[in-house]
Amino acid sequence: MRYIRFGVLSTAKIARTQLIPAMFRAGNAEVVAIASRGSKVHEVAAALQIPKAYESYDDLLKDPDIDAVYIPLPNYLHKEWVCKAADHDKHILCEKPAALHEREAAEMIEYCKEKNVKFIEAFMYQLHPQHERVREIIASGEIGDVKLMKSSHSFYMKDRVTNIRMDKEMGGGSLYDMGCYSIHAACHILQTEPIRAHALAEMDPDTNVDVSTFAHLKMTNGVNVMFDCSFDMANRNEYEIIGTKGTIKVPYAFRPDKNEGGIGLIVVTCDGVSREERIPGDLYRLEVEHFSNYILEDGEPFNTAEETIRNMRAIDACYESIQTGQVINIKQ
The missing domain is CATH 3.30.360.10 (Dihydrodipicolinate Reductase; domain 2)
Structure with missing residues (x-):
């Protein structure tokens, strides 16, 4: 069984209480690292049994053992860190809304295509x-x-x-x-x-x-x-x-x-x-399993780029x- 190895950018509540536990329950994923600005990230990593903790998002993105990142950062930071993750060849599951306006979303999606990484906006409800x-x-x-x-x-x-x-x-x-x-x-x-x-x-x-x-x-x-x-x-x-x-x-x-x-x-x-x-x-x-299968099997995304831009x-x-x-x- 192949696994997608996740890194998480932020110790946001939705990551701690929903997505990270779901990664442990998923049959094709595992969470290997979490990052946040400050030393508290080490406490969070220990409490959630995550092997690695980074005090900067950039350091997490440089980790070669990470295949994909989950981004639950504030909306205005989505584009910056989606593009930086793409620069490090990480696939991206990004919280909704993907951006602050249509143009920004289109630019993010096009950048991910250019870097040949998968991108999905995390409208989990639809699954x-x-x-x-x-x-x-x-x-x-x-x-x-x-x-x-x-x-x-x-x-x-x-x-x-x-x-x-x-x-x-x-x-x-x-x-x-x-x-x-x-x-x-x-x-x-x-x-x-x-x-x-x-x-x-x-x-x-x-x-x-x-x-x-x-x-x-x-x-x-x-x-x-x-x-x-x-x-x-x-x-x-x-x-x-x-x-x-x-x-x-x-x-x-x-x-x-x-x-x-x-x-x-x-x-x-x-x-x-x-x-x-x-x-x-x-x-x-x-949500985690669908996104992981999208990467592993090169299948269809549960939320397409066109749907993100339309929204x-x-x-x-x-x-x-x-x-x-x-x-x-x-x-x-």
């Missing part, structure tokens, strides 16, 4: 099998023709002083942090893309960061998509598909791992009669709409 089941139900015609998709993703942020999500220069904002999921899910589930965007936001008066965003997308197939994302509301991570005959609700759409046992739940309602389907899935392990294009349009108050046509 949970509940979403493939939703697409099967839609294709079966059970809920009729799809007319509308609604999506909500939020949590109430208590600490707004030190949280980097509230720093505009670092790529903070609810649209970057959570709205990106709703946009991606609309394209992934409906197999289409947005052609128009209209959004408005509630901005933090001190940081000028969108703490809540409310948006409407018109898709190429005529379906309407409405989504909201927020640092100012209770925990939600859900979507609903509304058709001419019925509805599909997915209450743990983006973080089914927070449900007991990682169980995804699908609720289908037609003619006032509902049924539930419960679907298990080890979300982050699936950033829609995010750009939403921010432009927030700034101008206008409906924005999205160039294809």
